[in-house]
Amino acid sequence: MKNGILEFLGGAFLFTALSYATGKAYYNGFFRSINVEPALVDLAIDQIFFEGGRQLVSIFSMYLIPVFIFVGFSLLVSFFASISIRKRFVNRSGDILSVCSQIKGLFLIVFFVWFANFAFNSAVKSGEEVGANNKCLLVTVHSTASKEKQSGCLVYKTADNIWLKYTTGDGINVSIFPRDNFYRVDVAKKTDP
The missing domain is CATH 2.30.30 (SH3 type barrels.)
Structure with missing residues (x-):
């Protein structure tokens, strides 16, 4: 139970940080494209989180099918690898599965870092496009x-x-x-x- 709560809180913290960074990236790209220094602009925190969440939803919806395929494939590989290890290494299966779990955790960290970078760069480009196409009022x-x-x-x-x-x-x-x-x-x- 304790690990489940910690994982939930950790995931919520990571999603919040990713939403904030993506929102700031969007506004930085927007303001730079219209020749305004982003450091001069005071944005409300709800604006940043809203735009960051909107950018993340946009990324997820663009790449929804490949993400589902990747997640499904990784779950199948992990399921069959676990069964295979338990059958072949009966005495040491717990140790091997523990090491595999740690490797999977390392891959998740690498994936999260890559995704955060991808989301940040996508949000900057999106902000620049909106700023460049912004009509003069x-x-x-x-x-x-x-x-x-x-x-x-x-x-x-x-x-x-x-x-x-x-x-x-x-x-x-x-x-x-x-x-x-x-x-x-x-x-x-x-x-x-």
Whole structure:
């Protein structure tokens, strides 16, 4: 019973860590693709876990059939290997099966490390694709401090900040307007062709 609880808690911890890392990777790829330094962005923890979980579900659904085939094949090999070892090595089967169990644990660790790396890289690519294909939502932010307004593409919005990207003579700039520094955001009207 104790080992079952420890395995469950260990699995929950690993899944949580993997979801967090995958979510951070997605947002890092997204923000870098739109020329925003990810370290400047404060993301809510629920956003990170949600996006990480969504990326993991996407990976699992893309590779569902190969994963089931691999799991089924490994279970069959392990079942038949266990029966074969018990029949051939009657006196030492416990020792041999113990060593096999440790080797299987080592393979699981290697697989988890590989999968974590794969999920991280897939999430970065997914974030970069979303950022590269992100259409510009033209907005105008009216500032309370200087009573001025700034127009540009809405990059990111949270409950606390609005991120605006615009072009100047020096290149592309990104401004962050805190919640208490603007009083209105106007979305540009779309014109029909």
